[in-house]
């Protein structure tokens with residue numbers, strides 16, 4: 423047993439943990455981006471229906487649920503090992519140079535720690551805004567789909583993304599994702615020893631391609647929401663705009679306590695709480 | 699290029715001994731021939747210091763032909779200066795414009811403590827080599843090399859790795875002061891050849907363990923080491939080291 427722990431805590435072992443968790447997080451991001459492209463349907467009613475049904479699937483389908491725990495674990499492990507490595511690496515260079523030539527192959531490769539910290543901050547904010555609200559949140563809109571009640575996560579996303587300064591935070595974070603992967607994806611392969619004359623240039627290209635794909639893909643969401651529902655200065659203003667437009671476009675709208683909402687609740691059983 | 703005589707401001711790290719607190723000192727040096735090597739320029743500066751009764755700048759040097767790896771100097775932000783693929787002793791003053799400031803620092807790494815001025819203690823590298831960077835049996839003399847048929851590509855790649863002179867520029871260049879490029883060059887060189895294969899697993903495991911013990915940082919694949927390596931050792935060797943280490947850990951008979 424001890425040899426496993428010693429391997430994983432060696433310098434190369436810690437890097438392997440970074441690589442495996444990191445590459446797993448990339449596969450998650452790909453799924454996350456493609457799934458959430460449903461937010462971009464121009465019709466509010468069909469976008470709401472599609473996205474909210476998808477949200478139920480993603481939070482209840484056992485295989486995806488199990489993967490999501492792996493995901494939380496990976497985020498925590500990736501951040502913790504990164505913290506250890508950073509502290510250790512700082513200790514290995516106690517005195518800084520007066521003049522530094524910065525020979526690293528990219529700006530991103532020199533700033534992975536800062537980029538990663540931005541991302542950790544973002545993930546906490548992001549999960550607080552959506553994941554936590556979805557599972558344990560208070561008074562939020564629900565909608566009717568085939569007689570059943572669905573949490574209107576679409577409206578929540580639309581509301582958040584209509585607030586311009588939230589969107590700015592998102593856009594900055596997406597730039598951080600892009601730069602983090604510009605280096606991180608290819609670095610993950612190198613750490614695993616996967617370097618080959620035939621493939622390394624392709625992997626490096628894929629790394630850059632993914633970075634651009636994520637920046638463009640994810641940034642399109644807040645931008646699309648601001649285009650759809652207008653730019654708001656705060657959440658209340660945004661919530662009203664989203665509600666009015668949704669109702670106008672045919673979304674059945676009620677407010678209720680999400681934390682008490684049982685799955686498979688019939689639409690007529692919903693007791694409306696006061697909107698705000 | 700015709701010879702010229704230039705003037706420089708030399709800003710150099712002075713530190714009396716391992717425990718003293720060092721600092722930068724500025725010296726003005728005139729009449730430096732553009733044909734001088736960088737080390738000859740330091741020699742010239744030291745002569746002026748000695749004549750003034752001051753302590754000359756301590757620095758490592760030996761072969762002065764780019765093969766021993768002794769001449770460790772971090773010049774204007776780059777180990778061995780800004781040129782690609784050269785050691786400090788092979789750097790010439792014609793590469794430095796007249797009337798400029800040249801900043802010289804020692805290698806900076808916890809594992810390479812400063813002994814005096816620009817001289818650092820690189821015995822950590824020796825201990826890494828002692829932990830496995832060798833072949834335990836006599837593999838013969840030069841004429842025995844062709845006893846064993848080795849494909850040219852493999853021989854070339856091993857030779858490329860064997861070009862490492864153990865200078866430590868990779869550690870100096872790396873923002874994490876990681877020794878991965880050095881260790882990977884040694885592991886690669888021997889792992890590629892049949893004579894080294896027998897001990898390849900043990901070697902990779904022991905050399906990485908010793909590297910960690912010495913307090914070098916972890917590789918974050920920034921590529922700075924290869925960019926600054928005077929022998930242009932490439933990143934593929936680090937990947938090979940990772941591969942050798944991981945497969946050894948997973949499959950070798952040594953449980954440690």
Ligand code: SF4
Nearest residue numbers: 862863865866868927
């Ligand atoms: S790998 Fe290059 S920089 Fe590092 S010790 Fe060897 S020759 Fe010097």
Ligand code: FES
Nearest residue numbers: 762766767769787
């Ligand atoms: S003095 Fe030997 S390599 Fe420079």
